[in-house]
Amino acid sequence: xxxxxxxWPASLRGNHSFALSLLRDSACVLEFPIxxxxxxAHFYRSLLRAKQTTFNGKTLPPRGEDGKGSTLTPATxxxxxxxxxxxxxxxxxxxxxELECVVATCLYLASKVEDTARRVSDVCNVVRRCRLRxxxxxxxxxxxxxxxxxxxxxxxxxxxxxxxxxxxxELERDxxxxxxxxxxxxxxxxxxxxxxxxxxxxEQGKAATxxxxxxxxxxxEILEAALFGDDSNADNDEEKVSEWEVKRVAVAATAxxxxxxxxGIKPKSSWRNLLDADGDGYRKGTTRTTCGRKESIIAxxxxxxxxxxxxxxxxxxVN
Numbered sequence: 097x098x099x100x101x102x103x104w105p106a107s108l109r110g111n112h113s114f115a116l117s118l119l120r121d122s123a124c125v126l127e128f129p130i131x132x133x134x135x136x137a138h139f140y141r142s143l144l145r146a147k148q149t150t151f152n153g154k155t156l157p158p159r160g161e162d163g164k165g166s167t168l169t170p171a172t173x174x175x176x177x178x179x180x181x182x183x184x185x186x187x188x189x190x191x192x193x194e195l196e197c198v199v200a201t202c203l204y205l206a207s208k209v210e211d212t213a214r215r216v217s218d219v220c221n222v223v224r225r226c227r228l229r230x231x232x233x234x235x236x237x238x239x240x241x242x243x244x245x246x247x248x249x250x251x252x253x254x255x256x257x258x259x260x261x262x263x264x265x266e267l268e269r270d271x272x273x274x275x276x277x278x279x280x281x282x283x284x285x286x287x288x289x290x291x292x293x294x295x296x297x298x299e300q301g302k303a304a305t306x307x308x309x310x311x312x313x314x315x316x317e318i319l320e321a322a323l324f325g326d327d328s329n330a331d332n333d334e335e336k337v338s339e340w341e342v343k344r345v346a347v348a349a350t351a352x353x354x355x356x357x358x359x360g361i362k363p364k365s366s367w368r369n370l371l372d373a374d375g376d377g378y379r380k381g382t383t384r385t386t387c388g389r390k391e392s393i394i395a396x397x398x399x400x401x402x403x404x405x406x407x408x409x410x411x412x413x414v415n
Contacts, residue, residue: 146274
């Protein structure tokens, strides 16, 4: 049985930003909370990372407990089993079809993990409509005439739906394998960030203050850029926000939100206390080395804020 990732569209490799935008817009239409959005973005990046790792000559853990099953393999000129079935039928799968299946799979699995389940048909139709809209917007910006879609292209029903459903269920297994079935480790930076805002400007068990609400809203916007921004062209690993640890993203997002909001009141807890740092700015009880070099946590936070600020500005320009 050929892995569904052998169908990974070549167009997606060069349009990582478009895929992330499609993921974000679809999650918004489906009215997913930020937890589900974070999970879907993590699933997509994990799947993409697994594909790249496989292309570099490595393999993922085998499918199934018995060690049998296929590993992820790059696309070849020979058609897969699924593709042969399509050839024997009516039409050949396109890059757009495969892109929709990848995005729909990440959204559908995230909705189940975060207890915000949606029907596969709803997810497929939302992803289809969002893709057509995004393509139309891109064509308009580039001043390229776009081909209008008829009703048969917009609505996913009948044979088209069942074909997508089969691919999505197969891709779902590949996502789980890419995650090594560790669904409880899905990064949720917003939870830590909102807790930081509460500790700095609010009180547990009490209504949120005006400053707390403003900072939280700005944190939400910054995390959107961190979750759905394309950092594949970053100069170095330190600038790849998607690779940062959860707490690192949360701390930088909170600090940047405070800076943007221009908070004028003194916080109830300082960053030094919240980050559990001693007088020199190093974490207590650990070696005075972070990322292989001697540096302060506070200093690193300031550097992270600079990176995240540039990152958010680039995200706003693209979107």
